[in-house]
Amino acid sequence: MVLGTYKEALSARSTEQKILDVSQDGGIVSALLCYALDEGIIEGAVVAGTPDDDWRPIPTVVTSSDEVIAAAGTKYSMSPTLSAIKEATRQYGLEKVGIVATPCQVQGLRKAQAYPFARFVADKIKLIVGIYCMENFPMGSLDTFATAKLGFDSLQDATKMDIGKGKFWLTKDGEDSGLAIKETHGYEQAGCNICMDYVAEWADVSTGSVGSPDGWSTVLTRTDDGESVFKGAVEAGLIETKPMDDVKPGLPLLEKLAKGKKDKNGKEREKRAKMGLPLPVEY
Ligand SMILES: Cc1cc2nc3c(=O)[nH]c(=O)nc-3n(C[C@H](O)[C@H](O)[C@H](O)COP(=O)(O)OP(=O)(O)OC[C@H]3O[C@@H](n4cnc5c(N)ncnc54)[C@H](O)[C@@H]3O)c2cc1C
Numbered sequence: 001m002v003l004g005t006y007k008e009a010l011s012a013r014s015t016e017q018k019i020l021d022v023s024q025d026g027g028i029v030s031a032l033l034c035y036a037l038d039e040g041i042i043e044g045a046v047v048a049g050t051p052d053d054d055w056r057p058i059p060t061v062v063t064s065s066d067e068v069i070a071a072a073g074t075k076y077s078m079s080p081t082l083s084a085i086k087e088a089t090r091q092y093g094l095e096k097v098g099i100v101a102t103p104c105q106v107q108g109l110r111k112a113q114a115y116p117f118a119r120f121v122a123d124k125i126k127l128i129v130g131i132y133c134m135e136n137f138p139m140g141s142l143d144t145f146a147t148a149k150l151g152f153d154s155l156q157d158a159t160k161m162d163i164g165k166g167k168f169w170l171t172k173d174g175e176d177s178g179l180a181i182k183e184t185h186g187y188e189q190a191g192c193n194i195c196m197d198y199v200a201e202w203a204d205v206s207t208g209s210v211g212s213p214d215g216w217s218t219v220l221t222r223t224d225d226g227e228s229v230f231k232g233a234v235e236a237g238l239i240e241t242k243p244m245d246d247v248k249p250g251l252p253l254l255e256k257l258a259k260g261k262k263d264k265n266g267k268e269r270e271k272r273a274k275m276g277l278p279l280p281v282e283y
């Protein structure tokens with residue numbers, strides 16, 4: 001299956017305005033973490049904040065809904081999120097930890113859970129919320145998009161960053177400026193070109209915008225834990241849902257993009273293998 005194993009696919013969004021005001025898409029990540037914290041399913045979570053408001057994602061341990069919401073929104077650069085698990089478990093002493101992770105980070109986490117040397121820490125991860133990811137950019141690339149390509153004085157002038165409808169978008173003073181995605185090619189981190197997972201196939205629950213209308217998210221529940229947290233948040237009235245068949249562009253677009261990534265990056269992997277270059281993850 002091109003989207004990995006999942007139980008249910010739904011279009012969804014948070015029902016809380018304070019989440020929707022700051023979230024990237026339907027606020028599903030923040031809504032799930034807030035619900036899981038309130039219910040004691042997790043005692044804290046590792047998210048990617050940007051404490052200096054400069055778009056640099058900094059792994060941050062959060063233990064309250066306010067802190068979850070303060071870290072909402074996508075930063076399109078690499079967050080060394082897994083590095084904060086030790087802080088969450090050792091310094092904060094958390095026994096039940098949630099985490100927001102890109103597909104590659106979810107893979108790392110699942111491996112850590114499978115290997116005894118890291119298990120004592122990784123076993124404390126009770127909820128993995130995976131976010132879809134086509135590619136990621138070094139901070140220098142984001143600076144180039146903002147200043148050299150879109151004419152901003154500084155990346156820090158941007159109030160929102162997004163990718164959609166074939167463009168990389170930066171918002172400033174309420175106005176959106178778009179850069180054609182083909183103009184961003186070559187600026188992504190090199191490892192993204194051999195990554196085969198678009199939809200965080202190994203997460204408990206995965207989410208992203210593709211497939212759903214603006215302001216909504218496409219959610220794939222995957223594990224029993226992921227399904228239970230998502231259903232709990234829906235039953236508590238914190239998330240509203242629509243069947244994927246009722247929304248446009250729907251699941252076919254998500255499947256098309258996930259397959260496109262596998263096809264394109266699969267070819268790059270073959271090319272690198274022929275050159276004798278190492279490929280870190282086997283598929
Ligand atoms: C590099 C990147 C590429 C993406 N590409 C796509 C795509 O091609 N298609 C698509 O549909 N969705 C993509 N997404 C996901 C999308 O941008 C949203 O993050 C997702 O839909 C969740 O939105 P939300 O409103 O539910 O989350 P929110 O409630 O806004 O919460 C977002 C959460 O993500 C965390 N976060 C922010 N930046 C990062 C980061 N760099 N690394 C790890 N965690 C982070 C925040 O801490 C926060 O907890 C991408 C995300 C990233 C980080």
Ligand code: SF4
Nearest residue numbers: 104133135136192195
């Ligand atoms: S494209 Fe793959 S390797 Fe790159 S950040 Fe996203 S999940 Fe990680």
